[in-house]
Amino acid sequence: MPRPLDALVTKATSTGYGVKVLAESGIIRPYSPRALGRAGRALQQWGTGPAGGFLAMASLAPDRVWIIDERGPCTFREIDRRTNALARALRKRGVGEGGSVALMARNHRGFVEATVAAAKLGADLIYLNTAFAGPQLVDVLEREDPSVVIHDEEFTGMLAKAHVAQRVLSWVDGIDGQPDPSGPATLDSLIAAEPDDAPVAVPDHHSRIVILTSGTAGTPKGAPRNEAGIDAAISLLSRMPLRSGWRVHVAAPLFHTWGFAHLMLSLLLGHTVVLRRRFDPEAALAVTDEQRCEEFVVIPVMLQRILALPDETLDRYSLETVKVVAASGSALPGDLALTWMDRFGDHLYNTYGSTEVAYASIATPEDMRAQPSTAGKPPWATVVKIYDERDQEVPQGESGRIFVGNSLLFEGYTGGGHKDMIDGLMSSGDVGRFDEDGRLYVEGRDDEMIVSGGENVFPQEVENCLARHEAVVEVAAIGVDDEDFGKRLRAFVVLRDGAAASEDELKAHVKDNLARYKVPREIVVLDELPRNATGKVLKRELVDRDNSDNHEEDA
Incomplete structure (x- = not known):
């Protein structure tokens, strides 16, 4: 292994365990000395972010297919040439080293090519949530001030009020995918018009990725993170048995921490990434089977939507080649983990974390068979501690604030501010506890807990209870004012579909399983819950609905 490449893994392989994980995953394996030399130089010059990671794997396996989307397959060599041309075209539009590019795109090659091209220029990347409302987009773009916004054509109207001088289309919905000649340029047109696809000069600045928080409680915050080292990959691989050379269907949004993490892992493990622009529950099963994928990357609501399909539909898909279903983004409600594993097998892994701390713990199939609601155990080189309000660590079994330490903690919000820190550990914003086996349980957001009649109540516990009722497929709970108890x-x-349950029946179900003071004051049946593109319930919309209903009652 050449010296530059060796330097990057020294820290991670300083123990025999690190070497063991790298070897088992197939990262350490024979390559020609010349290919290893090129990969090592790429990592030394470009870093371990999207540009360096891509160029290293393109050196090792140039003709391997990296991306398969609706337009077909694309190899590392093809994407290298295309992103060289695109980088030059973007530079002519004002994108420079240390500048930034905002990207609002679904899962397709345009997202990937825009990311690699901008990184080759040393520009930072700001990933915009495809479910943002117009006002949220305006606020975020005004704060982040990118040089160029690259977006799918469908989001043109949403971006209309944002002040951005340069726009480029990453996907076109028109006839045969042809853009409006009077509209913005497309990635394809920029690439086609650029005659030079030779490598670009190495920038001094390595790109940062700015992942935006979910914005479930207000304007999304930008959470920048510098490039991760190989030790971060070892941490994930220590609890999730991914292997090199797999074909992986990434259904989770690429702009989300979890989707992006697997895009970057593909550059370390040499994965072929299968993408589809939109998630459809049956289509996701179909493409995973058809492409014979070994891994399926999801957010929990996707599992819920798949399991809500009729049995005769589910019976058509086996997922027989799948070895890992990797979920992250929110808690698995009720007995979702058991239901999934009973149907498709014990290959579900659920990762707990946040945009700010990345991953904090991983629940394996064995963990969830034993305790379906657990968030699992911290992976290698990750520290999780539970603190009380006096910043003192609590005894095992007691609840408190969750703090995390690893190599992936974010640097602070782009608009200013930071997460609480204690002894180098960062707050996840959640409350939880450890059991006697070292498993973590997340009880809810620290800002969602209510005090009802002097007792602490976390909505998530009640949500999990209701989710276990046979008639319920989705549930969310919020705190509301109550004259007698303060909050309920x-x-x-x-x-x-086709199920029925009265409010009294659902309340009785909670009363039979939880303390009396945890029974909701009201249970309202909706056609669907408001969610963002990463599947998180927009509880502020439920609060607004509750306030609106109260005003109507008072009128």
């Missing part, structure tokens, strides 16, 4: 919960449920 109001729950919103979505029932399964």
Whole structure:
């Protein structure tokens, strides 16, 4: 292994365990000395972010297919040439080293090519959530001030009020994918018009990726993170048995921490990444089977939507080649983990973390068979501690604030501010506890807990209870004012197709399984819960709905 490449893994392989994980995953394996030399130089010059990671794997396996989307397959060599040309075209439009590019695109090659091209220029990347509302986009773009916004054509109207001088289309929905000649340029047109696809000069600045928080409680915050080292990959691989050379269907949004993490892992493990622009539950099963994928990357609501399909539909798909279903983004409600594994097998892994701390713990199939609601155990080189309000660590079994330490903590919000820190550990914003086996349980957001009649109540516990009712497919709960108890919960449920359950029946179910003071004051049936593109419930919209209903009652 050449010296530059060796330097990058020294820290991670300083123990025999690190070497073991790298070897088992197939990262350490025979390559020609010349290919290893090129890969090592790429990492030394470009870093371990999107540009360096891509160029290293393109050196090792140039003709391997990296991306398969609706337009077909694309190899590392093809994407290298295209992104060289695109980088030059973007530079002519004002994108420079240390500048930034905003990207609002679904899962397709345009997202990937824009990311690699901008990184080759040393520009930072700001990933915009495809479910943002117009006002949120305006606020974020005004704060981040990118040189260029690259977006799918469908988002043109949403971006209309944002002040951005340069726009480029990453995907076109028109006839045969042809853009409006009077509209913005496309990635394809920029690449086609650029005659030079030779390598670009190495920038001094390595790109940062700015992942935006979910914005479930207000304007999304930018959470920048510098490039991760190989030790971060070892951490994930220590609890999730991914292997090199796999074909992986990434259904989770690429702009989300989890989707992006697997795009970057593909550059270390040499994965072929299968993408589809939109998630459809049956289509996701179909493409995973058809492409014979070994890994399926999802957010939990996708599992819920798949399991809500009729049995005769589910019976058509086996997922027989899948070895890992990797979920992250929110808690697995109720007995979702058991239901999935009973149907498709014990290959579900759920990762707990946040935009700010990345991953904090990983639940394996064995963990969830034993305790379906657990968030699992911290992976290698990750520290998780539970602190009380006096910043003192609590005894095992007691609840408190979750703090995390690893190599992936973010640097602070782009608009200013930071997460609370204690002894180098960062707050996840959640409350939880450890059991006697070292498993973590997340009880809810620290800002969602209510005090009802002097007792602490976390909505998530009640949500999990209601989710276990046979008629309920989705549930969310919020705190509302109550004259007698100070606060009570109001729950919103979505029932399964053809199912029926009265409010009294659902309340009785909670009363039979939880303490009396945890029974919601009201349970409202909705057709669907408001969610963002990463599957998180927009509880502020439920609060607004609750306030609106109260005003109507008072009128």
